Amino acid sequence: MTMALSNAPAVAVSGVSHFVTGASVLRNISFTVEQRQIFGIVGAVGSGKTTLARLLSTARPPHAGSIAICGFDTVLEAERARWSLGYLPHPAVAYANLSVAEYLEFFQRAGMASETIRIDQVLQRTRLQHRKHALIASLNEGQRQRLGLARALLHDPSVLILDEPISKVDPMRRDALIALLRELRDSGKTIVLLSPILSGVAELCDRIGILHAGRLLASGTVDEIIEESGQTSLRSGLSILQDRLSLEYPAEDRRSYLDPMPAKRLLSSVRRASSTPPPPVEESHKRLRLRSLSDPAQVKAVLSESREVVSVEALPDGSVLIAYQGDETAVADLIEKLVQRGVRIISAEPQHTELERIFRSLTGGPS
Amino acid sequence: MDPEAELSPESRVGSMATLPPTAGAAASSPEQEDFEESSFGVNPLWLRELWLYGRSQRMPLTLAVLTVIATLLVCSVGAVASLTQEPARVGNLLYQVFFATAFAWVTWVGSGMAATLVASERRGSHWDVLAVSGVSAPLMARGSFAASLTWVLLCLAMLSPIASVSFLFGGVSPQEISGAFLAMGAAGCVAVGFGTAVGAIASTPATALLIAVPSAALMSLVLYGVGFVTSYMVDMIWPVVTGGMPLWWPTALARAEGDRYYWLLLVGAPLLLCTAACWFFYEVTVASLSEPGEDRSTRLRAWFVTCGILLYAVSASSALWLPAERGMNAAISLTLVTLFSLFGIYSLAGDDTAPSTRVLRQWSQEDTGAVRRFFGPGVVRAMLTVCLLAALGIGLQWLVAVGLQWSTPAAHSAQDLTVLSLCDGYLLSFLCFLAGFVAHARARSVSGASPRLLLTFVLLTVAIGPWILASVFGMADSFGADSMLLVASPSPAFVVALAYLMPAHGALPGGLLLAGLLASVVWLILGLGMLYAAQRYIEREQIPLPRDSTPPPPSVQWI
Numbered sequence: 001m002t003m004a005l006s007n008a009p010a011v012a013v014s015g016v017s018h019f020v021t022g023a024s025v026l027r028n029i030s031f032t033v034e035q036r037q038i039f040g041i042v043g044a045v046g047s048g049k050t051t052l053a054r055l056l057s058t059a060r061p062p063h064a065g066s067i068a069i070c071g072f073d074t075v076l077e078a079e080r081a082r083w084s085l086g087y088l089p090h091p092a093v094a095y096a097n098l099s100v101a102e103y104l105e106f107f108q109r110a111g112m113a114s115e116t117i118r119i120d121q122v123l124q125r126t127r128l129q130h131r132k133h134a135l136i137a138s139l140n141e142g143q144r145q146r147l148g149l150a151r152a153l154l155h156d157p158s159v160l161i162l163d164e165p166i167s168k169v170d171p172m173r174r175d176a177l178i179a180l181l182r183e184l185r186d187s188g189k190t191i192v193l194l195s196p197i198l199s200g201v202a203e204l205c206d207r208i209g210i211l212h213a214g215r216l217l218a219s220g221t222v223d224e225i226i227e228e229s230g231q232t233s234l235r236s237g238l239s240i241l242q243d244r245l246s247l248e249y250p251a252e253d254r255r256s257y258l259d260p261m262p263a264k265r266l267l268s269s270v271r272r273a274s275s276t277p278p279p280p281v282e283e284s285h286k287r288l289r290l291r292s293l294s295d296p297a298q299v300k301a302v303l304s305e306s307r308e309v310v311s312v313e314a315l316p317d318g319s320v321l322i323a324y325q326g327d328e329t330a331v332a333d334l335i336e337k338l339v340q341r342g343v344r345i346i347s348a349e350p351q352h353t354e355l356e357r358i359f360r361s362l363t364g365g366p367s
Numbered sequence: 368m369d370p371e372a373e374l375s376p377e378s379r380v381g382s383m384a385t386l387p388p389t390a391g392a393a394a395s396s397p398e399q400e401d402f403e404e405s406s407f408g409v410n411p412l413w414l415r416e417l418w419l420y421g422r423s424q425r426m427p428l429t430l431a432v433l434t435v436i437a438t439l440l441v442c443s444v445g446a447v448a449s450l451t452q453e454p455a456r457v458g459n460l461l462y463q464v465f466f467a468t469a470f471a472w473v474t475w476v477g478s479g480m481a482a483t484l485v486a487s488e489r490r491g492s493h494w495d496v497l498a499v500s501g502v503s504a505p506l507m508a509r510g511s512f513a514a515s516l517t518w519v520l521l522c523l524a525m526l527s528p529i530a531s532v533s534f535l536f537g538g539v540s541p542q543e544i545s546g547a548f549l550a551m552g553a554a555g556c557v558a559v560g561f562g563t564a565v566g567a568i569a570s571t572p573a574t575a576l577l578i579a580v581p582s583a584a585l586m587s588l589v590l591y592g593v594g595f596v597t598s599y600m601v602d603m604i605w606p607v608v609t610g611g612m613p614l615w616w617p618t619a620l621a622r623a624e625g626d627r628y629y630w631l632l633l634v635g636a637p638l639l640l641c642t643a644a645c646w647f648f649y650e651v652t653v654a655s656l657s658e659p660g661e662d663r664s665t666r667l668r669a670w671f672v673t674c675g676i677l678l679y680a681v682s683a684s685s686a687l688w689l690p691a692e693r694g695m696n697a698a699i700s701l702t703l704v705t706l707f708s709l710f711g712i713y714s715l716a717g718d719d720t721a722p723s724t725r726v727l728r729q730w731s732q733e734d735t736g737a738v739r740r741f742f743g744p745g746v747v748r749a750m751l752t753v754c755l756l757a758a759l760g761i762g763l764q765w766l767v768a769v770g771l772q773w774s775t776p777a778a779h780s781a782q783d784l785t786v787l788s789l790c791d792g793y794l795l796s797f798l799c800f801l802a803g804f805v806a807h808a809r810a811r812s813v814s815g816a817s818p819r820l821l822l823t824f825v826l827l828t829v830a831i832g833p834w835i836l837a838s839v840f841g842m843a844d845s846f847g848a849d850s851m852l853l854v855a856s857p858s859p860a861f862v863v864a865l866a867y868l869m870p871a872h873g874a875l876p877g878g879l880l881l882a883g884l885l886a887s888v889v890w891l892i893l894g895l896g897m898l899y900a901a902q903r904y905i906e907r908e909q910i911p912l913p914r915d916s917t918p919p920p921p922s923v924q925w926i
Contacts (some may be wrong), residue, residue: 054495057495057499058499059495059499060496061659061660075660075724075804076725076728078658078660078725079501082499082500082501085499087495087496087499087500089492089495089496090492091492093493094492094493094496095415095419095420095493097418097423098415098418098419098424102415102418104413106411106412106415107500109409109411109414110411110497110501110502110506111497111500111501124808135422147440151496151500153630154500155500235906279491320662356450
């Protein structure tokens with residue numbers, strides 16, 4: 001069922017702009033995604049993610065520029081492009097009074113479903129077999145996302161466009177979903193994932209792009225973005241400047257900074273920023289997110305005894321964020337110590353603090 | 368690079384290898400249609416709605432409440448009427464009351480139900496998924512129509528036992544009751560089709576409901592009134608029908624003799640009208656549900672041309688059946704041409720200004736011929752179609768008149784034919800002007816709303832403007848036949864004035880004839896000029912845009 005032009009990138013976006021009621025939603029977006037990659041586009045609410053997802057999915061034609069899915073133009077060859085892609089919108093599923101099987105059967109009958117793929121296959125693939133006859137209304141958010149994925153996989157596309165698949169899923173189910181996406185990538189699918197949250201996306205994606213106010217501010221691998229941001233370039237300087245602005249100045253000033261503005265106004269912003277001392281940035285500290293079945297206070301008490309640990313912060317979801325110094329041995333020591341003191345650890349994930357800082361500096365969000 | 372050449376099995380990614388549709392295929396590709404028909408044969412949207420109906424707790428409750436209310440109504444009316452009336456009259460009264468209620472229910476609720484269903488789907492979060500998954504607009508339109516009609520038919524099925532009460536009283540035959548249910552089914556089809564079309568156009572489900580239900584209510588009341596008035600006329604043709612009974616069609620169908628009027632007026636005409644209405648609503652729904660870059664014009668244009676030819680052929684041939692009433696036939700024929708052309712201008716004013724790049728590519732790949740392209744997207748082509756069809760209608764009517772003049776010269780004067788020719792020419796020129804005006808306005812606007820609004824304004828201005836001017840300049844006091852024609856010459860009222868005044872006036876004064884001719888020539892030149900200007904504007908503004916990187920100006924459609 002899936003098809004692609006040989007040597008064509010899975011997704012090629014070139015100079016795409018889109019307007020809604022005269023206002024620009026996306027401006028001159030360009031990127032490519034090679035086959036069998038996961039490309040994450042991270043952006044805050046209102047940055048244009050959903051519009052971009054709609055354009056990528058062929059649901060809307062771009063006002064300017066072009067998008068090709070597996071080499072097929074989404075406007076001129078929309079049908080062929082659609083055969084090559086599966087789209088998971090946000091929210092993922094509708095028709096709450098249908099059962100899982102009925103929902104998939106409806107799309108199998110109505111759309112371009114493969115005659116060789118059966119509902120049981122996609123349910124098995126998305127681990128929803130046991131919920132086959134359950135009503136959609138009774139599914140949790142993670143299961144709904146998986147059902148949406150199952151529907152998108154019905155015609156066995158080579159590219160998946162996923163709009164916010166993990167944003168409303170709780171951490172436990174998010175891990176399962178991320179594992180599923182990895183499996184899909186490993187089975188040959190190309191995934192474009194749009195998300196408002198960075199957590200989890202950076203680890204999952206081969207490459208990421210940062211979308212803000214309709215512009216793709218950066219794209220590449222996580223290391224590339226960090227490296228590029230660290231260079232003493234005009235862009236880096238602007239990022240740091242933006243970082244200061246984001247801390248010291250109101251949102252309106254930050255917004256205006258991101259838009260094209262006269263040189264005079266830019267100079268004024270630079271002067272204001274340079275007169276403000278930079279905030280203390282603890283770039284050398286690494287962070288670890290720890291989930292456990294124990295009381296966060298107990299974890300905090302144990303960790304406070306370690307010299308490597310700089311700070312411990314209890315997060316709303318019950319996990320703790322540990323800032324520490326040292327390498328992987330330090331992490332191993334910390335975990336060992338926690339286990340010895342009776343803390344029941346579920347998971348420990350390194351956090352890309354550097355990437356988060358860059359994301360916030362580029363998009364003007366609070367640090 | 369030829370995509371077909373690149374599609375080697377090695378170049379495909381993934382595990383399955385079923386052939387995709389051919390390049391440039393429409394939303395419902397032949398392969399997909401085959402798949403739908405051969406593998407399952409049931410519209411999936413209809414099936415989905417049946418599943419949802421099955422789980423809905425409101426549906427049985429609604430049907431039960433409806434049945435109870437209808438039973439109470441029929442029993443109350445029957446009880447009150449039976450105190451003073453004989454059973455046969457009570458039966459007839461109950462029959463009228465019951466089916467009037469059923470008619471209201473079917474038209475109001477059917478249209479509202481269909482409008483809400485389609486609008487919810489169209490504006491819902493899952494619409495993109497349906498479109499991207501290959502659910503075509505025709506499939507969607509048919510499914511929504513079938514689902515809503517199922518609901519209406521379920522209501523009728525629930526009500527059917529109550530209808531038998533009127534039969535038990537007497538005065539009504541089972542055939543009449545069956546015919547009335549058939550009429551309710553037909554009314555349901557039209558109402559649901561109307562609701563579906565409104566739902567596809569409306570921006571929100573609430574808007575759809577607010578437009579569909581009051582419009583359907585108004586139309587049903589008008590139809591009910593028409594039924595009341597026409598019952599007296601029908602009584603003259605078929606005395607078995609009692610005057611003053613709005614629901615006369617089933618009675619006439621069951622009791623009248625099967626002559627040619629029976630088949631023409633009781634079977635053929637209703638069938639054609641219902642089919643044409645449902646077909647129109649279906650095409651409007653499909654066009655509204657289609658994507659912006661798709662061909663949303665051809666099917667609607669096909670409806671317009673087919674119905675136009677049929678209508679004009681019937682109206683022209685009626686002159687052959689009733690040759691003695693030539694004046695009346697010509698008036699009816701010209702009125703039909705004018706009304707249908709105006710309807711066409713209003714309907715097709717929303718057509719895309721030009722074919723999208725997607726459609727052009729599809730035409731190129733399929734090697735589409737010139738005729739098929741003429742019926743494709745493009746407001747100038749649409750308006751030309753209206754003009755050509757009007758010319759056909761007027762020409763047919765004129766040919767019939769000439770034929771009658773030639774065959775029976777003693778019965779008709781040569782002046783009648785001259786008047787008729789002048790009326791025909793004037794009307795055609797004026798319709799050309801309206802078509803050109805709308806094309807010109809549409810070429811410079813983003814939707815069909817402003818051209819329609821401007822057209823209404825122009826029609827009103829042209830219709831009453833000359834009379835207002837005449838009054839302002841003090842000509843109103845001295846209105847005679849000549850001055851009336853002179854004043855009317857720039858407006859379509861000229862045709863009416865000419866037709867009504869000439870028999871009394873006698874000979875045609877050359878000055879008035881000249882005024883009429885001059886006005887018609889001006890309308891024609893203006894119309895053709897504006898059509899040409901619209902086409903030039905569209906060619907200049909439209910073609911370079913699709914791959915430009917600058918924002919679109921507000922007056923231009925990109926896709």
